[in-house]
Amino acid sequence: MLPIEEFFPLLTTPRKIIITTHQKPDGDAMGSSLGLYHFLIQFSHTVTVISPTNWADFLEWMPGVNTVVDYEANKRRCHQLIEEADILFCLDFNVLHRTKNLEQPLTQAKCTKILIDHHQQPQEEAFNYGISNTGKSSTCEMVYDFIVASGHGDKINLDIATCLYTGVMTDTGSFRFPSTTASVHRMIAHLKDIGLQHTPIHDHIYDNFLENRLRFIGQALLHRMDVLYEYNTALMYIPKSDLVKFDIKTGDTEGLVNYLLTIKGMRLGAIVIDRDEERKWSFRSKGSFDVNTFARNHFEGGGHMNAAGGRSSDSLENTVKKFREIIKQYENQLQ
16 A cells, blocks of 8 residues: 555546445544545546445535435445546545445455545555554544645635534544544644634534434433443443334434443443344443454454444344453453
């Protein structure tokens, strides 16, 4: 994988470009994709954002989201777009399998592939150019850096600023996580100078849910949470019946794992949700406990040191039982 700076000279020649991200895109995935989209179209490129799956309703307000193509709902069209593409940007994922059913078409694509990502252990051999920086707060911050470093910072408009702010805000936990460096604040200051209005973005992301989600969270906190004080760990397990009962949609469980770390003394929060095809894990930690390694070693996952995900093909009951056994190995690290 060549340094992304070597791609800069190709920016100004109009091409057919695809931008894609991980399945069930969050604020950073959609924000970085649309931020890059609004940048590239200024060079007369033909640009299409393809999402591997659907996305949360709280992202529907974002500038340009109406142009995003859902792969699962438009496979034939997406296959044709990928086959005809000259350039493919892959944002906010480190390995191609995180695009779910889109993995094979992306692997087979003959076009130039570019990675911009901040997760650990990237699949470098799959890309022609790229940058992977785990020290960055978000892929949105990296897209901002990409635009500025390319010499075209003057093209950052309000649409780009809105999209990039969304991803930085969500991936830094509204600027409270350790990844919120001085460079993040300098970026936000620049976006504010352009005219960014940050309060409406916060309202769209965090204050835009239906009543049933709040009742679902109450059910989860009251009946689906165990606190393992001997391991400074809080565990939550959500059966499929709860998702059906409260009509939970994509994005409604976003951020639920963070509640677990609000309990005094907790160093690890883990939530597993019973999805149709698999059980999906989210892990969050405080301090030096590395959930990226934990997820990779035990639950076919990975991510960042203090935030990671995983999966299991076992039943919900068995995967929870497995977690309870595994966590005993980490008693000393979690003290």
